[in-house]
Amino acid sequence: MIKFKNTVKKSYKIGFILLTVISFLNNKASAQGAASVEVDEVILESLNQTIPVIGRVISLKEADVPAAVIGKIENVLVEVGDKVKKGQVLALIDIERYKWMSEIANANVNATKAEIKSAKAETNINLIELNRMENLKESSAFNVSKYERLQSLHTSLIAKEEIVEAKLKSALQEEKLAKLNLKRATVKAPFDGIIELKMVELGEAVGLGFTLFKLVSDSLLEIEADVPSNRARILEINNNISVSTTDMISFSSKLRALGVRENSNSRTIPVHLTFSSKELSRKLFVGENVNIFIPIGPGLKTPTVHKDAILKREGMSLVYVVEEEKAVIKPLKLGDGVGNRFVVLGGIKEGDIVVIKGNERLRPGQKVKPILTKDTNEGEKQ
Numbered sequence: 001m002i003k004f005k006n007t008v009k010k011s012y013k014i015g016f017i018l019l020t021v022i023s024f025l026n027n028k029a030s031a032q033g034a035a036s037v038e039v040d041e042v043i044l045e046s047l048n049q050t051i052p053v054i055g056r057v058i059s060l061k062e063a064d065v066p067a068a069v070i071g072k073i074e075n076v077l078v079e080v081g082d083k084v085k086k087g088q089v090l091a092l093i094d095i096e097r098y099k100w101m102s103e104i105a106n107a108n109v110n111a112t113k114a115e116i117k118s119a120k121a122e123t124n125i126n127l128i129e130l131n132r133m134e135n136l137k138e139s140s141a142f143n144v145s146k147y148e149r150l151q152s153l154h155t156s157l158i159a160k161e162e163i164v165e166a167k168l169k170s171a172l173q174e175e176k177l178a179k180l181n182l183k184r185a186t187v188k189a190p191f192d193g194i195i196e197l198k199m200v201e202l203g204e205a206v207g208l209g210f211t212l213f214k215l216v217s218d219s220l221l222e223i224e225a226d227v228p229s230n231r232a233r234i235l236e237i238n239n240n241i242s243v244s245t246t247d248m249i250s251f252s253s254k255l256r257a258l259g260v261r262e263n264s265n266s267r268t269i270p271v272h273l274t275f276s277s278k279e280l281s282r283k284l285f286v287g288e289n290v291n292i293f294i295p296i297g298p299g300l301k302t303p304t305v306h307k308d309a310i311l312k313r314e315g316m317s318l319v320y321v322v323e324e325e326k327a328v329i330k331p332l333k334l335g336d337g338v339g340n341r342f343v344v345l346g347g348i349k350e351g352d353i354v355v356i357k358g359n360e361r362l363r364p365g366q367k368v369k370p371i372l373t374k375d376t377n378e379g380e381k382q
């Protein structure tokens with residue numbers, strides 16, 4: 001606490017000395033003759049400038065193509081770098097074995113269907129005998145024990161039919177599974193793309209889910225970049241963003257998505273840009289770096305000062321402002337560069353006249369003869 005108070009006292013002391021020196025220089029300078037200086041006006045400008053941010057081309061579709069069944073690789077039909085179409089066969093896994101399993105499952109279904117026919121035939125035969133016995137109830141030929149036995153047999157045969165029908169349902173499901181495995185034994189490309197990696201060789205045994213290939217789309221591309229948070233805040237979906245490749249190919253893009261989570265380490269927010277490949281004179285590669293130009297304040301207007309007016313003294317930005325034909329030195333806070341000017345965040349205002357040439361030799365409070373150069377002014381406005 002004592003150290004803090006001493007620091008504060010020291011700061012006040014330095015400030016007092018600085019004010020005394022400036023006052024002394026003002027008084028001394030006022031006695032000197034007027035110095036001819038070139039001046040410029042602090043003007044209000046639209047912030048249509050941009051800053052470059054490094055982005056990267058990414059593929060919207062990248063997939064590890066896995067083995068959906070277990071078995072031995074019987075055939076590999078593609079190599080790294082091959083361009084494939086959706087549905088194109090990439091490899092075969094134990095295809096003969098899965099064909100046999102499918103045929104066995106189909107045979108089991110047919111056998112179960114035959115069992116159902118047999119069971120229904122037995123039920124019908126017993127039902128005919130049961131109905132005949134019921135018709136003899138009023139005659140002396142009616143046999144009670146045989147009738148009851150036929151009734152019991154009928155119940156048993158109905159239950160047998162139900163069991164065989166349930167068995168058929170199970171066999172049908174096993175047949176579907178066998179056909180599905182047979183289909184999966186033929187590995188196909190899920191989308192158009194390039195084979196980036198091949199992870200398997202002929203004759204190799206693979207397990208369920210083993211990665212066989214890495215497939216990357218070379219046509220469904222977009223640009224991803226990490227934009228400083230203070231720049232990302234002014235962006236909106238569908239904003240037009242200019243992009244340039246390292247070999248100076250320029251094209252336009254649109255903001256598709258803006259991230260919601262800030263990287264606390266880099267103070268950036270991810271953005272995603274879409275673009276049309278038809279505009280490009282060459283193909284972009286996945287992972288290629290590009291420059292995207294983020295607007296620093298579209299539609300906003302702010303005071304700007306000519307860069308030649310800025311003086312640097314002990315880490316401070318200073319400027320001479322002409323007031324009543326005297327050069328008054330003022331500290332100011334600067335923002336981004338805008339061409340040959342700087343955005344003014346504080347210290348001076350629109351309409352102030354500042355010295356841009358001869359300011360290095362000026363003293364605070366010195367009389368000046370301002371010269372507003374027409375060429376300079378017109379050059380700034382263009």
